[in-house]
Every structure is written in structure tokens, then in C-alpha cells.
Amino acid sequence: MSTPPTAPKKSWSWRSQAFRGLIYQVITIALIALAVWYLANNTITNMKLRGIQSGFDFLTGSAGFDIGESLFAFDSGEPYWRAFLVGLTNTLRVAVLGIILTTILGTLIGVGRFSRNALVRGFCTVYVEFFRNIPVLLQLLMWYLMFTELLPAASEPWALGPLFLSKGGLSFPVPVWASGHVWGAWGLLVGVVAAFAYRHFARISFEKTGVAKSMLLAPIALVLAFGVLGWLLGGAPTALNRPVLGEFAIENGGALTPEFLSVLLGLTVYTAAFVSEVVRGGIQSVALGQSEAAAALGLSRGHTMRLVMLPQALRVIIPPVTNQYLNLTKNSSLAVAIGYPDVVSIANTALNQTGRAVECIAIIMVIYLSTSLFTSILMNWYNTRSAIKER
Amino acid sequence: MVALGALWSATAHAGKTLDGIKARGQVVCGVNTGLAGFSAADSSGKWTGLDVDVCRAVAAATLGDAEKVKYVPLNAQARFTALQSGEVDILSRNTTFTLTRDASLGLNQTAVTYYDGQGFMVPVKSKIKSAKQLKGQTVCVQSGTTTEKNLTDYSKASGLGIKPIVFEKLEAAEGAYFAGRCIAYTTDASGLASTRNKVAKNPADHLILPELISKEPLGPLVRRGDDEWFAIVKWTVYGLLEAEEYGVTSANVDELKSSSKDPVVGRLLGSTEDTGKLLGLDKEWLARAVKATGNYGEIFERNVGPKSALQLPRGLNNLWNKGGIQYAYPVR
Numbered sequence: 001m002s003t004p005p006t007a008p009k010k011s012w013s014w015r016s017q018a019f020r021g022l023i024y025q026v027i028t029i030a031l032i033a034l035a036v037w038y039l040a041n042n043t044i045t046n047m048k049l050r051g052i053q054s055g056f057d058f059l060t061g062s063a064g065f066d067i068g069e070s071l072f073a074f075d076s077g078e079p080y081w082r083a084f085l086v087g088l089t090n091t092l093r094v095a096v097l098g099i100i101l102t103t104i105l106g107t108l109i110g111v112g113r114f115s116r117n118a119l120v121r122g123f124c125t126v127y128v129e130f131f132r133n134i135p136v137l138l139q140l141l142m143w144y145l146m147f148t149e150l151l152p153a154a155s156e157p158w159a160l161g162p163l164f165l166s167k168g169g170l171s172f173p174v175p176v177w178a179s180g181h182v183w184g185a186w187g188l189l190v191g192v193v194a195a196f197a198y199r200h201f202a203r204i205s206f207e208k209t210g211v212a213k214s215m216l217l218a219p220i221a222l223v224l225a226f227g228v229l230g231w232l233l234g235g236a237p238t239a240l241n242r243p244v245l246g247e248f249a250i251e252n253g254g255a256l257t258p259e260f261l262s263v264l265l266g267l268t269v270y271t272a273a274f275v276s277e278v279v280r281g282g283i284q285s286v287a288l289g290q291s292e293a294a295a296a297l298g299l300s301r302g303h304t305m306r307l308v309m310l311p312q313a314l315r316v317i318i319p320p321v322t323n324q325y326l327n328l329t330k331n332s333s334l335a336v337a338i339g340y341p342d343v344v345s346i347a348n349t350a351l352n353q354t355g356r357a358v359e360c361i362a363i364i365m366v367i368y369l370s371t372s373l374f375t376s377i378l379m380n381w382y383n384t385r386s387a388i389k390e391r
Numbered sequence: 392m393v394a395l396g397a398l399w400s401a402t403a404h405a406g407k408t409l410d411g412i413k414a415r416g417q418v419v420c421g422v423n424t425g426l427a428g429f430s431a432a433d434s435s436g437k438w439t440g441l442d443v444d445v446c447r448a449v450a451a452a453t454l455g456d457a458e459k460v461k462y463v464p465l466n467a468q469a470r471f472t473a474l475q476s477g478e479v480d481i482l483s484r485n486t487t488f489t490l491t492r493d494a495s496l497g498l499n500q501t502a503v504t505y506y507d508g509q510g511f512m513v514p515v516k517s518k519i520k521s522a523k524q525l526k527g528q529t530v531c532v533q534s535g536t537t538t539e540k541n542l543t544d545y546s547k548a549s550g551l552g553i554k555p556i557v558f559e560k561l562e563a564a565e566g567a568y569f570a571g572r573c574i575a576y577t578t579d580a581s582g583l584a585s586t587r588n589k590v591a592k593n594p595a596d597h598l599i600l601p602e603l604i605s606k607e608p609l610g611p612l613v614r615r616g617d618d619e620w621f622a623i624v625k626w627t628v629y630g631l632l633e634a635e636e637y638g639v640t641s642a643n644v645d646e647l648k649s650s651s652k653d654p655v656v657g658r659l660l661g662s663t664e665d666t667g668k669l670l671g672l673d674k675e676w677l678a679r680a681v682k683a684t685g686n687y688g689e690i691f692e693r694n695v696g697p698k699s700a701l702q703l704p705r706g707l708n709n710l711w712n713k714g715g716i717q718y719a720y721p722v723r
Contacts, residue, residue: 050475050497051615066543068529068554076543148570155517167571168529249528249574258572259556336534339556339567345534348468348559352535355496357472 043358058354059084065349067341069257080350087346088367094263094342095329095371101268102328103321106275111305113280124276132273137334140266144338147258154249164243164250169261171243174254180234187230194226195219259340263332271328278320282313314386322379326372333368343367408480408613408620409671412453417461420446421479424464424561426582427589428695428703429485429505438462441694442483445504445611448680449481449627452672457683466560467535471496474614481624483611485579487537492612499621502628503610504687505695506707506716508603509541510580512587515598517574522549522602529554531573533564538578541605565590575600579607584701623670630677632719633659634686636710641685648678659722666722677722687717 012019047054063083066076070086071093112124131139148167152158157166164171175181195218202213231237243253286309294304333344344364351360412418422430422442430440438460447457463479474482475497485507486492488500511530513519522545532539534557546553556573558564565586568576576586580603587594610628613621634640637656639647648660657663660681661674668674684690691708695701709715 047497049616052475052497053495064540064543066546066553066555068556076547145570148567148572153571154574251527336559337563339531339558339563339572341557345557345559349534349539349557352468352471353491353540355471355492 047358052355054356054358056356056359058350058356058359061354063350064353067346068339069260069341080354083346083350084343084363087341087343090340091329091332091335091342091344091367092371094260094267094332094335094340098264098267098271098328098332099325101264102271102275102324105268105272106321106324107279109272109276110279110283111310113276114283114305116301128273128276130273131269132277134270136266136270136331137337139270140262140334140338143262143266144258147262151258155245157245157250162240162242164245164253166250167258168249169255169257171250171253171255173240173242175237176239176241178235178237178239180231180237183234184227184231187233188223188227190230191223191226195222198222257340259335259338262338263335263340263342267328267331270331271324274324274327275321278317278324279313281320282315282317283309285316286312311386315383315388318379318383318386322376322383325375325379329371329375330368333364408617409453409623412480416454417459418446418450418453418481419461419463419479420449421463421465421470421473421482421484422446423484424466426485426561427585428699428701429581429585430462430464430483431589432462432464439694441505441690442485442611444684444690444694445483445628446481448631448684449624451683452627452630452667452676452680453623455679457680467533468559471498474498474612477614480620481611481613485582485609486612487579487607487609489537497615498612499615501611501613501621501625502719503608503717504628505581505609507579507581507607507609509538509577509605509607510583510603511575511577511600512568512583512597513575513600514571515596519574519598519600522575522600522604523551525553525575526551527554528574529556529572530575530577531556531558531564531568532577533557533561534559536578537605537607542577545604579609581609581695581701581703584695584703588700588702619671623672626670626722627677627680628687629719630659630680630722631684631687631690632710632717633722634677634681635688636712636719639681639686640689641682644678644681648675655723664723 014020044054059081060079062077063080064076065083067074067083067086069090071089072086074082074086109124109127112120113128115121115124147169151165151167154166154168157164157168157171162173198219199215202215202218206212241252241254243250243255245251283305290308290312291304294308299307332342335342336345336348339345347360347364351357354360420443422438422440425431426440426442428440430438430442432438443462446460446462450460451457463473465473465479465482465484470482470484470486471492473479482498483504485505487507488503492498493500511522511525519525530542530553532542532555539555539557542553542555545551556567558567565576567573569591576583578586580599583599587597587599591597611624613624615621633655634644637653637659639656639659644660647656648662651657651660651662654663658666660678661667661676665674667676670676685693688710691705692698695703697704705715707716709717711718
């Protein structure tokens with residue numbers, strides 16, 4: 001005979017599990033705090049003893065070094081914190097673009113492994129096995145070597161129409177800023193609103209009549225059409241800042257440096273291999289009956305994938321893909337090996353100019369910690385949104 | 392993390408540097424990862440070069456054996472932390488003496504072993520003859536060096552708008568230059584000569600531009616707070632210079648020790664006065680150092696001088712009474 005379980009009493013004695021749990025937690029936290037305090041105190045004392053200056057006051061002092069590429073104008077006379085900002089934006093530029101490209105490439109490769117075409121299937125398998133198993137640092141160096149060894153010198157680039165490709169990177173024409181471009185931007189905005197409205201009404205009409213309308217191409221056409229219309233209304237400015245061949249290098253126009261391209265390509269290609277495996281796993285997790293049911297309804301394989309399989313797979317895919325996004329962002333710190341001025345590279349220089357090793361490392365840690373936390377918050381929100389809602 | 396770890400280990404290191412060295416039986420010396428003529432390891436792992444010889448001389452003076460040195464290859468970023476934390480006893484690694492480094496890093500700059508200046512190297516086929524032609528060009532540079540800042544100062548002062556491409560490792564910066572990513576490569580002139588000689592496929596394809604854009608006094612550094620050790624390293628360098636000035640070489644040092652009537656030579660070699668006692672060493676400290684590595688002139692000739700692979704002229708690094716600025720405090 002077993003006695004019916006009694007509710008645990010709220011008594012503060014050693015016999016209460018809750019009380020003991022609390023004590024253990026307090027002790028653990030105290031130990032951790034003590035260890036951190038000991039480390040920090042020791043570091044500070046030692047630095048004082050050795051006459052090493054410390055503190056974050058250096059951030060407002062003039063940096064005194066140039067940075068090769070930057071999203072906004074930076075002059076060597078500006079303070080260190082601005083230099084760190086340049087590094088941060090350079091890191092984010094690679095991370096955000098890399099995440100977008102990785103998602104597209106990874107999904108395509110992952111879906112490709114279910115293709116009926118043996119060639120496509122084989123290619124996707126080889127891609128994953130090849131790029132997943134080579135260390136990412138080697139891949140970055142490989143891309144960089146390809147850019148700097150195989151491409152022609154900047155004084156004699158390959159010209160592809162208005163584009164130039166050389167050791168100096170990829171140069172392209174950029175529109176000269178004119179007020180008409182603002183009209184174009186407004187046009188695009190109106191187009192986006194129109195596209196959303198179109199999709200809304202298309203869905204309603206589909207539910208009523210059962211006639212499917214284009215849900216992807218038509219909205220894109222709408223956005224583009226409104227954009228062009230706005231640009232025409234703005235007086236159709238066509239002036240372009242074209243790259244021209246200078247004496248030693250290509251001048252004017254916009255340019256993507258080989259450092260940036262190597263980091264972006266290297267990280268994208270590497271991480272996409274992992275994302276594609278996650279996508280494959282996600283699709284395989286959807287019950288076979290789902291695709292059979294879709295086939296029975298007469299949906300094409302493309303439609304089955306897009307409308308039935310992927311939306312269900314997404315729930316399995318999001319959490320592990322978040323990990324890959326975080327990995328990509330953190331791996332971008334390897335860019336320092338090939339001369340891309342990311343935040344680590346800038347911090348390294350700052351560390352050497354000022355000798356504030358602990359402070360500079362702390363800044364890098366805070367930056368990576370906050371970008372990672374921000375990414376996971378964003379992805380967790382998206383995960384909750386796409387989770388099954390029981391009605 | 393390396394920096395933090397290094398600072399942490401600092402607590403384990405107590406007592407005077409010399410006591411530690413004697414107990415260990417080894418001088419731990421931070422050197423460049425590979426700069427021919429200054430500090431580079433050959434295929435058998437033996438380190439040679441001007442910076443390396445300074446370590447060997449110090450080991451000979453303190454431990455009586457120039458081979459009792461442990462070499463720690465350090466890149467530009469790790470070097471100061473390694474010295475601060477006690478990982479190395481001497482940082483003998485083409486490091487420029489500057490005010491900031493002297494006043495804020497907790498380090499002492501001992502004596503100049505090589506007077507240098509920063510220059511540029513370009514491919515001959517670029518037809519660039521002067522640094523003034525580098526307007527708006529890309530220049531490869533190693534991060535964490537005075538070089539990076541000098542380049543910016545020069546670019547700003549001359550209105551050149553040079554774009555630096557900064558690499559963490561010396562090898563990567565050199566590699567990018569030789570691959571043609573940058574129009575020019577910049578570092579100290581001695582470093583350029585070293586790179587051109589050892590890394591370039593054909594040294595004649597590369598031109599070192601005439602402009603020197605900075606002063607770069609290079610020499611060994613020690614930790615602050617140990618004046619005894621500071622003095623030993625400083626006076627070993629001065630002693631090597633003084634030995635050259637008075638004609639003491641590795642070949643004649645033994646003979647001069649017993650036969651020389653010159654009072655200065657007698658003092659230098661410890662046959663008359665005991666100069667080592669004041670430094671906490673024995674009286675033959677300098678005789679042993681000269682015997683092991685030769686005097687400053689011999690070290691220069693062997694590693695970087697006109698007869699070595701680098702073929703650097705003696706120039707500023709000649710003795711003060713021979714047209715240079717190497718002027719040692721008197722050993723007395």
C-alpha cells in the first residue's frame with residue numbers, strides 16, 4: 001500500500017528540498033562572484049604594480065590610424081570609439097549580407113538534395129561534404145588567394161561591360177546622387193504597399209474561387225513598376241559614377257574589395273553547407289503522408305515543397321539555423337587573417353597603439369555577446385511566431 | 392583571451408628577474424616570428440640574427456653560456472603582453488622606442504641596437520620611383536606596429552590618401568604584397584631589405600623607395616620595476632658597442648684579457664677592475680658576452696651588414712667616431 005503523496009511543506013529546514021536548492025544556488029552564485037572579483041582585482045592590482053595604464057578613457061582620444069574601408073567617412077584624427085564603430089559596421093555588413101546569402105544558398109542546396117535529377121542531387125551532396133569538412137579559416141585563405149593570385153593586376157583588369165574585376169576587387173558604376181532618386185525610393189515604397197495589398201486580395205479571391213494567382217512574380221513586378229514610375233517622375237536621373245582605369249588602379253565608381261568578397265564568400269559557402277543539412281533534416285522530419293496527400297491533391301512537386309513541406313519544416317529548422325547564424329557572425333572575426341578591417345582587426349590595432357589589452361578584448365567580447373544575443377532574440381521571436389498555434 | 396590569460400599568469404611570477412633566470416638556468420627571450428637578419432630560425436630550429444645575438448650576449452653575461460636561451464616567437468600584438476606578464480625576460484624583437492610605449496606599457500626601453508626608418512617597397516615594373524606617387528594607392532602593412540600610424544601620418548601630411556590594408560601576421564602582409572594586392576609594402580627599411588632578400592622570388596624585381604618617413608630606434612625592452620635587470624640588459628648592449636670601439640673582438644678577447652695594457656680594455660674585460668659586481672654579475676661578464684657573439688660591429692657584419700645576405704649599409708649604425716650615431720655610455 002502506498003501512501004498518497006502529500007504536498008511538500010513550506011518549511012525552512014534541511015529536510016525541505018526547496019530550501020536546500022536555494023542554499024546551493026546562493027553558494028554557487030557567491031563562488032562565481034568571488035572568482036570574478038578575484039580575477040578582476042588581481043588583474044587591476046598587477047597592472048598597477050607594473051605601471052600599466054588602464055581604463056576606457058582612451059576611447060575619446062584621437063585614433064591616429066587610417067582604415068582601408070568603411071561604410072562612413074573616417075579620418076585618422078577622429079577618436080577611437082569612432083574607429084571601433086567603423087569596425088563594428090564592417091563586421092555587421094559581412095554578417096547581415098552573409099546571413100541573407102547563406103539562407104538562400106543553404107535552402108536551395110538543402111531542397112536540391114530531394115531533387116529527382118540525379119545530377120542536381122549529386123552536386124548538392126558533393127557541395128555539402130566538400131565545404132562542411134574543410135576548416136573555415138582555410139576556406140577564407142583559399143578565396144583570398146584566388147582573388148589575389150589569379151585575377152589580373154589592378155592596372156590591367158578584366159572589363160565586363162561597365163564592371164572591372166582585378167586584384168583591386170570588383171568595381172562597378174554607382175548612380176550619382178540626384179534628387180530624382182528620392183522619387184524612385186518613394187515609388188518602391190508605394191510598390192511594396194501595393195504588392196502587399198495585391199497578395200491580400202489574391203488570397204481572398206483564391207479562397208472564394210479556387211483560382212490560384214501568381215503570389216511571387218506579380219508582386220515583384222508591382223514593386224519594380226512603381227519604383228521605375230517614381231524614378232521617371234523624378235526626372236529620370238541617369239548620371240553614373242563609372243569606374244575608370246587609372247595609372248596604377250581603378251578609380252571612381254563603387255568597389256567591393258577582395259578582402260570583403262573573400263570573407264563574404266568564404267563564410268556564406270561554408271555556413272550554407274550546414275544550413276542545407278538543417279533544411280534537409282527539417283524536410284525529412286515532415287511526415288511522408290503530407291507529401292502524399294499533396295500529390296493526391298494534384299499539387300506539383302514545386303508547390304508541394306513550397307506550400308506543404310517547407311512551412312512545416314520551418315518549425316524544426318529555425319532553432320538550429322539560429323546557431324548557424326551566430327556561428328557565421330562569430331566566424332567573421334577570422335577576417336583579420338586576410339586583412340579585412342572588421343572589429344577584431346580595429347581592436348587589435350587599438351590594443352597595440354594604446355597598450356590597453358584588457359579593455360580592447362573586453363570591448364570585442366561585449367560586441368560579439370550583444371550581436372549574438374540580439375540575433376537569438378530576433379530568431380526566438382520568429383520561432384514563436386511560426387510555431388504551431390493550436391486553435 | 393591570450394592577453395587575459397597572460398595577465399592572470401603574472402601573479403605566479405615573483406622575485407627578481409635575474410634570480411628567476413639563475414634558478415631556471417635559462418634566459419627567456421621574445422623574438423620576431425621570422426625576420427631574416429634580425430631573428431629567424433633556420434631549418435634545424437637554430438635562431439640567428441642581430442636581435443637573437445643580443446639575447447645570446449645577455450645569456451653569456453648572466454649564465455656564462457650563450458646557448459642557455461629559450462626563444463619565444465612573438466607577433467607584433469602579443470609581444471608587449473608577453474613581456475608585461477613575465478612570459479619573457481627580454482623582448483628583443485625590432486621594437487621601436489616611443490614615448491607612449493615607455494610611459495604607459497609598464498616597460499623600459501634599454502639601448503638602441505639598430506637605428507632604422509620606415510620605408511616603402513614597390514615592384515620595379517610599377518615604375519613608381521617616389522613615395523609621393525602613391526596617391527590613393529593601397530599599401531600592405533602589419534597591424535600593431537608603429538608602422539601603421541606612421542603611414543597614416545605621412546599620408547595625411549603629404550595629402551596622399553593612402554589606403555592601408557592591415558594584416559595580423561607579417562607573412563600575410565608580405566604575401567598580399569607579393570601577390571599584387573597592394574601597390575606597396577611598408578615597414579622599417581631593414582625589414583624591407585629582409586623581406587626582399589628572403590621572401591621575394593627575385594629580389595631585383597622590387598625597389599625600396601628612397602623616402603624614409605620616420606625614425607625607428609629599435610632595441611630590446613624589459614619589464615619595469617626591476618632596475619637591476621634593466622641595467623644588465625642595457626649595459627650588455629653598451630658593452631658590445633664599447634668592445635667594438637676599443638677593438639675587442641671574439642677572436643682576440645682571450646688574448647687581450649691577459650695581455651692588454653690599455654686601462655679601458657682592462658676594465659671592459661674585468662682583468663683590472665670589476666665592473667660586473669655593480670650589476671650583480673661576476674667580473675668576466677662582458678668578456679664572455681664578446682667571446683660568444685663578438686662585438687657590436689661583428690654582430691652587425693655577420694647578420695645584416697654589407698657582407699651578409701641583407702647587405703644593409705652600416706650608415707647611422709656606425710660608431711660615433713666613424714660617422715654614425717652609435718654612442719655607448721662609458722663602461723666604467
